[in-house]
Amino acid sequence: MSEKSIEVCPICGVKIEGENKVLFSAGSPGSRSRLWVRVCQYIKKTGCINQDKKAIGEIQPNDYYGDVEDLPLSPPKPTPKPLTEVVSEMLESRGNSSS
Numbered sequence: 001m002s003e004k005s006i007e008v009c010p011i012c013g014v015k016i017e018g019e020n021k022v023l024f025s026a027g028s029p030g031s032r033s034r035l036w037v038r039v040c041q042y043i044k045k046t047g048c049i050n051q052d053k054k055a056i057g058e059i060q061p062n063d064y065y066g067d068v069e070d071l072p073l074s075p076p077k078p079t080p081k082p083l084t085e086v087v088s089e090m091l092e093s094r095g096n097s098s099s
């Protein structure tokens, strides 16, 4: 048996493999400090398994600014103009040109 122990945080739903490997539900694996910075520090419920400062260790700058695909929020896509607006613009330009 060479399986590493995997703990699942009942609050965050994140898996922690071994000592310091956090398996996020999306994106690449990170460290406990990354998990804490991004998730656990905002959670005020008891039961989160990633609140032990000793285990978390030092927070690294790239724990905050990681890979873009790790971020829960993606930049908003430009929404296409509503059809009614397009039509009214067409009608306006037609009215102006035929005077």
Ligand SMILES: [Zn+2]
Binding pocket: 009, 011, 012, 013, 040, 043, 048, 049, 050
């Ligand atoms: Zn947690």
